Amino acid sequence: MVWRHVAGRLFSPPLTVAAEKLDEREIAELAERLHATARRTLGRSLSIRQVDAGSCNGCELEINMLNSVVYDLERFGLHFVASPRHADVMMVTGPTARNMREGLLRTHAAAGEPKFVVAVGDCAIDGGVFKGSYAVDGAVANAVQVDLVIRGCPPSPAQMLVGLRLLLEANAGP
């Protein structure tokens, strides 16, 4: 019975992990980079569209955890959307498999301006272990302009959260 679970939990500590403190210097640096591209800033709430450009699914598993009660992405004003038309941010994973390149480009084109692109995981950053294969183009930055990278194989949800919040702060400005 749901209500009994709910009642029981009223007296237990929150399940959500505390938000890590962000590095002011990193925010400033990223803000400068974003500013240099002279894009109009977006508000304090960003919609994210994820695109798998040939990942092994490891990165997706961890991105999915951002939606769980533990990381609760939405408390920061960040949320995932189904349509690229609604997206301010694209999180791209994978070594840009050639078979997915067009899918990535079309999704990117479908998202309105301004938009930010975050390359998530070592594959998206430079092809990772798949670098040099006949079937991949490597870095996502070879296909679309990338604003932020989040390292790891896969990066943990905590690392992703820090990256996305940096973007939020840098975009909104002081």
Added chain:
Amino acid sequence: MSLDALLARGREVACQPWARHVLTPDAWTELRGVVLDLLGLWADPHAVHALLHQDGAYRLASVEVRDGAFPALSPAFPAAAWFERMIADLWGHRAEGGTDERAWIDHGRWDHAAPMAARPGGPGRPQPEFLAHEGDDIHEIPVGPVHAGIIEPGHFRFSVQGETVVRLEIRLGYTHKGTLGLLNGKSPRAAARFAARLSGDTTVAHSVAFARAAEAACGTAAPPRADALRAVMTEMERIANHLGDCGAIANDAAFAFLPARFHWHREQMLAAAQTAFGHRLMMDAVVPGGVSVDIVAAGPGAIEAALHRLEVELPNLLRVYEDYSSLVDRMVTTGIVSTEQAQRFAAGGYVGRASGRDVDLRQSPGYPPYDRLELAVPVLQEGDVDARFRVRIAEIHASTLLLRSLLPALPDGPIAASLPMATGEGIGWAEGFRGDIWHWMRLEGGIITAAFMRDPSWLQWPLLQAAIRGNIVADFPLCNKSFNCSYSGVDL
């Protein structure tokens, strides 16, 4: 006819632990008349290989490719069709008399067709047409490769009459990374990171199967402590994935409470893995020869704490699941796979076991350390979304018991053996959370010259196509989540 009688007519090639039988094209064609399970089909530049199963015995058969062709097995075994298309795309060998000769993972985007052939060809083949449909009032719904949710890319083409799905055709290959090509020319140790990344959710079990294939080819065995630690990691991976799947299934029936709880428990398991082995998914922790990390002193305690919390709440979650008729209504009788269908495709894992197939590689053919452990394998008959959900819940329980017997009794000793620079062939297997995983490799002087990795999804994706037939479109996400097939695992 008995498979062994037919194979005896072939030439035997050494492969561990089972010899490989090279058949003439005529004898290979006779395989079509034998009652057996076709578990996998792959190639090298000169031959095509099959992994077959009959009455508890696993066998390897091969046929040399002549004039670029070999006799197709798809007329007798429907599961062979996707493999044959993959073989044509990667090695350029044509399956003569095959049921489907359209391109598969070659979408015409590579510099060369048949990239794995001795001499790769010109530009690739264009993506094929979808199957035509006949009949009035049928319309098509194209979905993907970019889906609404955060999942892997693939294209689903639904032919729909009113609300009812008449046919689903799945097109994959979007995440093809050329993984098999990257294995060649490397030592098993260097190539292990590709096995760990064939399908990131199954990184442990694929690494185990790959390592066991390498060890078989070298005639080495991993030390007992490594076997036990591999099993600890495999069972943790199974629990974590089943928790994620159970949450995702309930989520697609719009029941938010269950995913909240299941995903919280999943997080606890991943955090325990981070504590115990230094990586949430335990990637690269299993290597040919053994394991690369030992469990830390705090590891068993962290794992037990996560198991305990789960064990306390799981019965309540199941009760919630059963108490809500709106939820049960979505699950029961949705997306049925009959036992006959599951058998025809020799499907393993929760897909096979929810449809009456009592198969589990940990039991048969078995491998250490499971051969000395008690293991309950849940089997249901209904074959619907509900049965696939319940098999997972039962497996979470079974894996909990396995971990409880493994952790307090970890053998002492080294965690890895070194592999000699051997020449040989081996096949390795492991039961991952999706089912039976098989890896085969050939070594020359310690270097891989040919290899294949068979994810369980090869035999499950086609059943998803069958399961959705006659269901309404709105139930597809639910069906799909209850299968949770791997894209990357079969895209290679």
